[in-house]
Amino acid sequence: MTNTRITHIGSHVDKEVAISGWLYNSRSSGSIAFLEIRDGSGFLQAIVNKADVSEDVWNDTQKLTQESSLRLTGIVSKHPKKENVFELQVKDLQVYQFASEYPIAHKEHGPEFLMDHRHLWLRSKRQWAILRIRDVVESAVNEYLHQEGFVRTDSPVFTPNACEGTTTLFAVPYFDLGEAYLSQSGQLYIEAAISSVGRCYDFGPVFRAEKSKTKRHLTEFWMMDAEAAFVEHEENMQIQEGLIKHIVKRCLEQCQEEFAILERNIEPLQKVVELPFTKLTYDEAIKKLHEEGSDIKYGEDLGNDDEGLLTQHSPVPVFIHKWPKSIKPFYVKRDPENEDLALNVDLIGIEGSGEIIGGAQREDNIQYLEERIKEEGLNEADYTWYLDLRRYGSVPHSGFGLGLERMVRWMSGVEHIRECIPFPRTVNRLKP
Ligand code: AMO
Numbered sequence: 001m002t003n004t005r006i007t008h009i010g011s012h013v014d015k016e017v018a019i020s021g022w023l024y025n026s027r028s029s030g031s032i033a034f035l036e037i038r039d040g041s042g043f044l045q046a047i048v049n050k051a052d053v054s055e056d057v058w059n060d061t062q063k064l065t066q067e068s069s070l071r072l073t074g075i076v077s078k079h080p081k082k083e084n085v086f087e088l089q090v091k092d093l094q095v096y097q098f099a100s101e102y103p104i105a106h107k108e109h110g111p112e113f114l115m116d117h118r119h120l121w122l123r124s125k126r127q128w129a130i131l132r133i134r135d136v137v138e139s140a141v142n143e144y145l146h147q148e149g150f151v152r153t154d155s156p157v158f159t160p161n162a163c164e165g166t167t168t169l170f171a172v173p174y175f176d177l178g179e180a181y182l183s184q185s186g187q188l189y190i191e192a193a194i195s196s197v198g199r200c201y202d203f204g205p206v207f208r209a210e211k212s213k214t215k216r217h218l219t220e221f222w223m224m225d226a227e228a229a230f231v232e233h234e235e236n237m238q239i240q241e242g243l244i245k246h247i248v249k250r251c252l253e254q255c256q257e258e259f260a261i262l263e264r265n266i267e268p269l270q271k272v273v274e275l276p277f278t279k280l281t282y283d284e285a286i287k288k289l290h291e292e293g294s295d296i297k298y299g300e301d302l303g304n305d306d307e308g309l310l311t312q313h314s315p316v317p318v319f320i321h322k323w324p325k326s327i328k329p330f331y332v333k334r335d336p337e338n339e340d341l342a343l344n345v346d347l348i349g350i351e352g353s354g355e356i357i358g359g360a361q362r363e364d365n366i367q368y369l370e371e372r373i374k375e376e377g378l379n380e381a382d383y384t385w386y387l388d389l390r391r392y393g394s395v396p397h398s399g400f401g402l403g404l405e406r407m408v409r410w411m412s413g414v415e416h417i418r419e420c421i422p423f424p425r426t427v428n429r430l431k432p
Contacts, residue, residue, distance in 0.1 A: 001073065006042035009086045012076045019044065019088065020071040020096075022123070023064050025106060033061045035090075037072065042257070043125065045079075046072050046088040057093045066105070067123070069096035111416075118423060119432045129258035130419055133251060134408045138203070140250035141224050141402065144243050145201050150226060153193040155186025155202040161382035163188050164329060168208040170219075182207035185401055188331070188386050190227040191362060194397055195389065201226040203404075211427055214304065215416045216354050218405060220425040227399030233333075233343040233361045236398035237319055240347055240357050241277045243402070244317060248272045251411050264413040268351055271315040278314055282323040282341070285310055299324050307348045307355065314350060321345035330372035332360040345400070353410030359400025366390040 004017045021039030028034070031050035036043060048061045064070070073092040079085035104120055114121045121127055142152070162169055164184040174180035186202040193200045203224045210217055231239070248269050251259075259266055280288065285306075289296050292309045296302070302310070302320065311318050322335055325342040335341035344360035363369050366387055373383050408420040418424040423432065 006037070006039050006044045008041075009044060009076055009088075010084065013078060013086065014075065016073065016075055016091070017088075018071055018073045019046075021069070023066060023068045023070060023099075024123075024125075025066070026064060028062070035061070035064070035072075037070075037088075038123070038125075038128070044086065044088060046074065046090050048090040048093070053090060053092065057090075060093055060095055063098060064095070065099045066102040067099040069099070070094065071096065115418065115424075115429060116431070122422060125261050127419065129255075129261040130408065130412050130414060131422065133255050133258050133412050134404070134420065136251055136254050137247055137404065137407050137411060140247040141203065141243065141404075143250070144246040145224075145226060148199070148239065148242070150199040150201045150228070151193075151197040153190060153197060153200040153202060154204055155183060155189035155225070157183050157205065157207075159183045161188070161386075162378065164208070165376070166378070168210045170207045170209045184208055185223060186225045187227065187399060187401060190225050190399065191331075191386070191397065192389055194227050194229040195393060195395075199226075199228040199231075213427055216304075216406060216409070218417055218421060218424055218426055221406075221417075221421065222404035224402045224404065225399060226402075227397060229395050229397045231398045232396050233321070233345070233398060236359055236361060236400060237277075237279065237321070237345055240319075240345075240359060240400055240402075244277075244347070244356070245273050247407060248411070255411070258412075262412055262414070268315065269411075272317065272350070275316050277316045277319060277347075279319045279321060280310070282320055285320045299327065301327055302346075302348075304354065308352060311348050311350050311352075317350055317356065318348045319345050320348060328360070330369065330376050330378065331362050333363045334368070343398075349406070349410045351410065351413070353406065355403075356406050356410065357400050357402050359398065361396065361398040364390060364394045364396055366394070 001016045001018055004012055004019060006019060019039055021037045023035055024038045024043060025036040026033060033048040035046040037046050050058050071094040072088060072090050074088040074090040077087050077089055079087055103117055158180040168184060170182040171179045183206050185206055190200050190202055201224055205220055206223045207220050252266060252269055286296060286298055289306055289309055294306055294309055296306055322341045323344055324340060325334055328342040328344050332342040332344045335343050346355050347357035349356045369387060369390060373380055405417050405420040409417050418426060
C-alpha cells in the first residue's frame, strides 16, 4: 500500500493508499460519514461506510473532532459527477490525536479573534490558498531574476544607517556600538554588490516604524530589492514590467485551485500578461488627477485615492515616473533634462492594489550625493562606505524594491495585507 499526498491522488484511482492529515470538516447521515480531510497539499472527501469498516473504526469516526489528526487507508475513486475530483472509500482509520474543541468553528469570526488565533487560522482553506499564492509569487520572483542574470546577494537586517529616511527607523541597542537600525530596504548594500556581480537582488524582511493603520501597511514586510549596473531609467522600468508579468503568469498557471477558493476573478490578470503597461510622468499624473477632480497640489505625494483615480480605468499597472526630487530620497538621480525632477518610478497596480514597486536610477555623482545627504540631515560619517561606491568605478545603475505582501494581496484579491504574511506585524499587533 502506498503512502500518498492529496495532490497526487489522481494517479492512484482504484488503488489502495494511505493519507495522513487533519479533519477539516465532517457530516454524517445514518451509516455513512463524509470526512473532509486536508493534508497540506490539498483537500479530499473521504467516505466511511459503516458496513465497510470495523466497529472500532466506525466508533472512532463518530468521535472525531475538527482538526483531529489521522491516517486513513482506503481505495481512491473518481467523483461521480465532478471531473478531476477524487474521493477515498475508507477501509481503515488510525487517529493520531482527537483534537480538543477547536476555537475556530466553520462560521463567521471577527478579524481580531482570527488575528489572535493566527497560529490556528493559517489552517483555514482561505489562508492555505493565500500562503500558497505567496510561495508561487516568491518562486516566480527568484525564477525571473535568475533568468535575467541577477545573482542573489542578501543584505543585512542590522544596519548603521537609514535608507528610506529617518522617520520610520526601528532602533535596537547594539552592544558597545550604540544603536543599530532594522533595515528599511537592502538597497544600499546591493548597490555595493553590483560592482562584484553586475546584477543582484536581495529578498528578506524589512522594517518600517510607520504608524499607518491602512490595509496596505505592515511594520515588518518582505521586500525584494533588485539592482543592476549599466541599466538606466527606461530599462529599469522594462525589467519591472517583465517581472510583474512573469509573476502574474506563474500565478495564473499554478494557482487555479487557490483562486477558486478565494473566488478571485482572474480575467483582469490575463490582460496584465498580454498588454503593455502604461507610463505617466508625475506632471501628467497630476494633470490627470486634477481633471478627475482631485485637489492634490503639485509636489505632494500621491495618496491612496489618487492611486485609485489613476488606475481605475486602466487594464494594466501604471508607472508614475520623474517625480519632484524634493520628495524623493537622497540616492535618486536627477533628471538630466530637468534638474528639479528625479529619475524615480512607482508602479501602481490595478484593482485597488496600490503601489507595488518603488525604484529609481541612482545618483552616480559623488558631489551631488554628498549635498543631498547633508540636505536630508543624515550623518555623513555613516555613508562614507556608500560614497566609496562612487569613488571606485562609479557606473550608471538602477534598481527597485517590490513589496512581497502588496503583490500577494493583489494576486489573492484579499482586502487586508495582514492576511498576506504568515504572522503579521502592524502598529497594533505583535502576537502571536
Ligand atoms: P519603497 O519605500 O517605495 O522603496 O518600498 C518599496 C516597496 O515596498 C512596499 N512597501 C510596503 N509594504 C508593506 N508595508 C509597508 N509599510 C510598506 N512600505 C513599502 C511597497 C513599495 O513599493 N529602496 C527603495 C526601493 C528602490 O528604490 O530600490 C524602497 O524601499 O510595495
